[in-house]
Amino acid sequence: MAQPKRILVAxxxxxxxxxxxxxxxxxxxxxxxxxxxxxxxxxxxxxxLEHGYDLIVTTTPLPKDLEVPVIQTLxxxxxxxxxDVLNQxxxxxx
Amino acid sequence: MSSNKIIELLLPxxxxxxxxxxxxxxVIETLSGELFKAGYVYESFAHAALERESHMPTGLPLGGKYxxxxxxxxxxxxxxxxxxxxxxxxxxxxxxxxxxESSVPVQLVIVMALEQAKTQVEMLQEIAGLLQDAAIIEKxxxxxxIPQVFExxx
Numbered sequence: 302m303a304q305p306k307r308i309l310v311a312x313x314x315x316x317x318x319x320x321x322x323x324x325x326x327x328x329x330x331x332x333x334x335x336x337x338x339x340x341x342x343x344x345x346x347x348x349x350l351e352h353g354y355d356l357i358v359t360t361t362p363l364p365k366d367l368e369v370p371v372i373q374t375l376x377x378x379x380x381x382x383x384x385d386v387l388n389q390x391x392x393x394x395x
Numbered sequence: 396m397s398s399n400k401i402i403e404l405l406l407p408x409x410x411x412x413x414x415x416x417x418x419x420x421x422v423i424e425t426l427s428g429e430l431f432k433a434g435y436v437y438e439s440f441a442h443a444a445l446e447r448e449s450h451m452p453t454g455l456p457l458g459g460k461y462x463x464x465x466x467x468x469x470x471x472x473x474x475x476x477x478x479x480x481x482x483x484x485x486x487x488x489x490x491x492x493x494x495x496e497s498s499v500p501v502q503l504v505i506v507m508a509l510e511q512a513k514t515q516v517e518m519l520q521e522i523a524g525l526l527q528d529a530a531i532i533e534k535x536x537x538x539x540x541i542p543q544v545f546e547x548x549x
Binding site: 313314317318324325344360361362373374379381 | 469507
């Protein structure tokens with residue numbers, strides 16, 4: 302069994318939107334047979350936490366000089382383009 | 396979709412229908428004020444929510460007739476969880492969550508007073524579900540009285 306992929310999920314306060322985003326990603330990736338673990342954080346904490354993660358998903362802008370790939374999206378809140386974003390996440394984890 | 400958690404937390408005295416608002420600040424202050432009067436948040440909530448909105452905006456383009464915003468702030472300003480909601484007679488601009496330099500004309504505002512608790516996840520997912528349901532949004536925007544707002548969620 303492959304190691305689960307690690308995704309850092311960022312939003313403004315780490316209680317609201319990132320909760321929804323993290324849960325959606327976990328559920329949807331599970332459906333696609335990709336085990337993931339997520340951790341939520343504030344946008345301001347990403348810089349110190351990024352190492353050890355395969356991907357960062359964020360609802361708010363992040364610093365530009367990150368080393369881990371970043372996907373910025375509102376799709377998990379608004380539903381717009383959700384399938385596209387899920388495909389992007391899947392691709393980024395492969 | 397039935398949205399029991401929203402109905403449970405939405406405070407009737409903090410539901411403002413067809414609010415005439417000048418700008419986003421006015422909406423946030425009005426809804427925060429109602430939450431404060433009812434004892435759900437500290438007086439600091441309004442200022443903190445405005446401050447957060449200024450650098451981490453919450454405007455959400457929904458791709459339909461109406462757009463929404465979900466202002467909120469850190470948990471230390473919250474006494475107990477509640478939601479406040481306003482429909483606006485005319486849209487006011489909020490900055491876009493994902494692209495803060497651009498603005499979104501918003502007519503539905505839900506202020507979330509959240510504390511860190513596992514039960515909040517359900518509520519937040521319901522809000523996300525609501526934002527994805529054009530029929531509920533339409534019912535909310537057409538509501539003329541507070542009970543119709545609650546009906547829209549049931």
